Amino acid sequence: MKEQASNSESGAGSDLSRRNFIQRSAVVGGSLAVGSALGASGLASADAAPAGAALSAGEMTTLKAILARLLPGDDGTPGAVEANVHVYIDRQLGTAAYAEAVPLYHQSLAALNQAAHGSFAALTAKQQDRLLQRVEAGSVHGVSQAFFFVLLAHMREGMFSDPMYGGNANFAGWDLIGYPGVKFVYTAPEQAIGTKVTPAHMSIASVGGKPAR
Amino acid sequence: MTTLPKADVVLIGIGAAGGIASYVLTKAGIKVVALEAGPRLSNAEFAKQLDELGGYQGRNVLGAPKVNHEIPSWRPHVGAPVQHLRPPYAILMANLVGGTSVHFGAQFWRFHESDFKVRTYTVERYGTKALPAGSALADWPVSHADMEPYYDQVEYLIGVSGRGGSNPFEAPRSRDYPLPPVRSMGSAELATKAMRELGYHPFPQPAAVLSRKFNGRPACTFCDFCDGFGCWNNSKSSTLVSAIPAAEKTGKLEIRPNSRVMRILTDSAGNASGVEYLDSNGQMVTQPAAFVILSTYTYENTRLLLLSRSSMFPNGLANNHGQVGKYYMAHYYPSANGIFPGKPTNMFSGTASQGVAMDDLNADNFDHAGLGFIRGAEIGVSNETRPIGAAANVPPDVPMWGAAYKQWLRQYGNSIITVSGQLENIPSVHNFLDLDPTKKDPLGMPVVRVTYDLHENEMRAGNYMLKKATEILKAMGATKTWHYPPSPLAINSHAYGGTRTGEDPATSVVDPYLIAHEVRNLAVLGASTFPSTTGFNPTCTVEATAWFAAEHIAKNFHKLAV
Numbered sequence: 001m002k003e004q005a006s007n008s009e010s011g012a013g014s015d016l017s018r019r020n021f022i023q024r025s026a027v028v029g030g031s032l033a034v035g036s037a038l039g040a041s042g043l044a045s046a047d048a049a050p051a052g053a054a055l056s057a058g059e060m061t062t063l064k065a066i067l068a069r070l071l072p073g074d075d076g077t078p079g080a081v082e083a084n085v086h087v088y089i090d091r092q093l094g095t096a097a098y099a100e101a102v103p104l105y106h107q108s109l110a111a112l113n114q115a116a117h118g119s120f121a122a123l124t125a126k127q128q129d130r131l132l133q134r135v136e137a138g139s140v141h142g143v144s145q146a147f148f149f150v151l152l153a154h155m156r157e158g159m160f161s162d163p164m165y166g167g168n169a170n171f172a173g174w175d176l177i178g179y180p181g182v183k184f185v186y187t188a189p190e191q192a193i194g195t196k197v198t199p200a201h202m203s204i205a206s207v208g209g210k211p212a213r
Numbered sequence: 214m215t216t217l218p219k220a221d222v223v224l225i226g227i228g229a230a231g232g233i234a235s236y237v238l239t240k241a242g243i244k245v246v247a248l249e250a251g252p253r254l255s256n257a258e259f260a261k262q263l264d265e266l267g268g269y270q271g272r273n274v275l276g277a278p279k280v281n282h283e284i285p286s287w288r289p290h291v292g293a294p295v296q297h298l299r300p301p302y303a304i305l306m307a308n309l310v311g312g313t314s315v316h317f318g319a320q321f322w323r324f325h326e327s328d329f330k331v332r333t334y335t336v337e338r339y340g341t342k343a344l345p346a347g348s349a350l351a352d353w354p355v356s357h358a359d360m361e362p363y364y365d366q367v368e369y370l371i372g373v374s375g376r377g378g379s380n381p382f383e384a385p386r387s388r389d390y391p392l393p394p395v396r397s398m399g400s401a402e403l404a405t406k407a408m409r410e411l412g413y414h415p416f417p418q419p420a421a422v423l424s425r426k427f428n429g430r431p432a433c434t435f436c437d438f439c440d441g442f443g444c445w446n447n448s449k450s451s452t453l454v455s456a457i458p459a460a461e462k463t464g465k466l467e468i469r470p471n472s473r474v475m476r477i478l479t480d481s482a483g484n485a486s487g488v489e490y491l492d493s494n495g496q497m498v499t500q501p502a503a504f505v506i507l508s509t510y511t512y513e514n515t516r517l518l519l520l521s522r523s524s525m526f527p528n529g530l531a532n533n534h535g536q537v538g539k540y541y542m543a544h545y546y547p548s549a550n551g552i553f554p555g556k557p558t559n560m561f562s563g564t565a566s567q568g569v570a571m572d573d574l575n576a577d578n579f580d581h582a583g584l585g586f587i588r589g590a591e592i593g594v595s596n597e598t599r600p601i602g603a604a605a606n607v608p609p610d611v612p613m614w615g616a617a618y619k620q621w622l623r624q625y626g627n628s629i630i631t632v633s634g635q636l637e638n639i640p641s642v643h644n645f646l647d648l649d650p651t652k653k654d655p656l657g658m659p660v661v662r663v664t665y666d667l668h669e670n671e672m673r674a675g676n677y678m679l680k681k682a683t684e685i686l687k688a689m690g691a692t693k694t695w696h697y698p699p700s701p702l703a704i705n706s707h708a709y710g711g712t713r714t715g716e717d718p719a720t721s722v723v724d725p726y727l728i729a730h731e732v733r734n735l736a737v738l739g740a741s742t743f744p745s746t747t748g749f750n751p752t753c754t755v756e757a758t759a760w761f762a763a764e765h766i767a768k769n770f771h772k773l774a775v
Contacts, residue, residue: 178627
């Protein structure tokens with residue numbers, strides 16, 4: 001793998017729909033779907049706002065209901081809500097780096113509730129999935145595809161980042177994908193194919209790491 | 214404004230190139246003042262940064278002092294709307310003493326003989342008709358034989374692991390690497406076997422990572438936080454732990470961290486006279502110098518020249534021939550993924566420079582007749598994936614959310630192997646850097662605007678490499694493979710050009726010794742001077758060419774200095 005390989009695959013092509021292109025582009029280094037969706041100014045440089053200040057209680061209810069469908073927890077293992085991904089997102093939206101996304105969340109969550117005739121959270125799981133599929137396809141008024149792909153990117157960040165950021169509670173995300181957690185040493189047998197590496201379940205916070213802003 | 218006493222040499226940016234130059238100059242007895250926009254950090258700080266979100270996926274903490282606030286804008290061609298990058302992205306530039314050599318993936322390649330004569334070789338073998346439309350392909354003004362002694366000295370100064378002669382396409386070398394290759398791992402062993410079966414010649418990747426103890430630094434422990442991170446174990450051979458401390462031992466290097474250069478100054482005769490910089494207290498300071506070395510990253514090398522206008526250089530310093538910013542290039546990384554069901558592949562470990570590579574489809578190492586493209590890519594298998602990135606890397610037919618997505622992650626999240634390459638990008642008259650007319654950084658300075666796209670040669674070559682990578686995965690036993698079509702990675706940690714080296718001031722900015730054609734006491738170092746990308750990582754050649762240039766400057770200092 002080259003220096004950016006994990007972030008460099010992107011793009012549109014004959015075997016991919018436009019939908020997939022945007023969806024996958026939103027997470028990769030060289031692509032710009034998120035950027036053009038969110039505006040044109042530079043990165044904000046100020047430090048963080050107080051944690052948990054970005055979304056109202058009502059918005060958090062809607063966000064949790066969406067996350068419960070994006071990565072469900074009804075199969076006996078924790079999903080995004082059980083892993084506190086909503087906590088992660090709310091906290092990040094309170095920082096300068098994510099500030100530009102806040103109006104997008106306000107507007108999109110409201111529009112989604114409107115499309116759900118009042119409350120997305122009150123729909124059945126099946127109805128919620130159907131509505132989210134329409135959002136993904138870009139056919140729900142006021143809820144852009146761009147928002148959906150930003151939300152997916154934030155969901156992955158919250159689920160799979162170090163728990164010190166507020167998500168990935170009890171290492172649920174790392175256990176799901178088979179990532180052992182922070183480990184300072186890998187032995188040769190641990191790098192062999194077929195070896196099951198014992199989860200370290202270690203956060204970098206345990207040796208003094210702090211969330212980056 | 215404070216004006217300080219005149220320095221022999223002022224160095225703007227002490228990273229891969231600047232770190233090596235500071236070593237060579239101070240060893241020759243020349244006093245160097247190095248101005249670095251970022252702080253000086255050590256492995257104790259890096260030990261608290263094993264954090265994918267902080268280091269790689271969007272935050273880029275090592276870029277916080279400067280580059281995160283001046284991300285270049287991008288348009289694919291003149292006339293297209295300009296786009297601005299937003300998080301999450303990996304923008305692998307760093308501001309700290311040691312620069313990008315602190316957080317690079319540490320694959321450490323010498324270029325081929327044919328890489329330095331890329332136009333001549335291409336035309337001799339395939340004719341001028343093989344040159345792509347819009348091509349600005351040029352030979353380097355130096356040869357591999359010129360560079361070999363400097364490659365060798367760099368490898369032995371910093372500590373590089375590899376096995377000389379294991380790559381049949383490698384140019385002649387005067388001696389083996391100072392250290393044996395880093396340890397192999399399961400995915401690389403599987404790939405090695407498959408590549409051999411397919412008739413290729415795999416070998417261990419050369420790595421600026423220690424396989425054994427070297428100069429008091431310990432061997433790598435394969436922690437999975439190398440590419441994008443500083444090394445907590447001092448096992449990565451950055452200039453921060455090699456060339457720079459050695460230069461400081463001479464007593465002739467003064468490093469001023471948190472010092473951001475705003476402008477290069479010129480005198481009435483058009484010579485460089487020093488720099489203006491914001492010091493660590495935010496005060497503007499003038500540092501006069503007899504010789505100025507510009508050794509920042511590719512984007513800033515062009516930007517600082519364009520921002521340093523004067524009556525003698527109304528279009529930017531060293532730009533009276535209009536060449537600054539031209540022939541921008543960036544790697545595209547063809548990558549194919551395969552699933553190996555039921556087996557943990559343990560890609561969540563190791564370092565990006567640990568692994569296997571093959572050179573059979575790179576450069577002009579294979580016959581391109583009938584293929585419709587020139588040049589190629591180094592292809593290999595490395596580990597060092599991390600969970601946020603891995604969670605986005607799913608096949609096109611798998612949904613990106615919902616129960617099926619979760620099930621897929623559980624079943625295959627740790628059963629993937631990626632075969633990937635880095636494709637040579639042919640320089641084009643259509644790809645260039647200039648200043649963005651609207652977007653500015655927080656200090657009010659315009660950011661760089663990148664005009665860049667992949668053209669037909671890269672598209673054809675890229676698709677060819679994806680096909681070959683997929684064949685390798687199948688030979689390895691992958692039950693399912695997938696990849697995405699080639700697309701431009703405009704803002705890139707492998708970024709080249711803007712201040713190209715050459716003999717002719719009409720088509721290049723710096724001479725063969727990397728001294729500006731138009732300013733005798735100004736040198737520009739880094740991949741911004743490369744006439745071609747090659748299919749290899751740049752840093753080894755960045756450091757070798759910096760050594761070559763610094764030695765020339767030291768030998769001729771009294772003629773060049775003003």
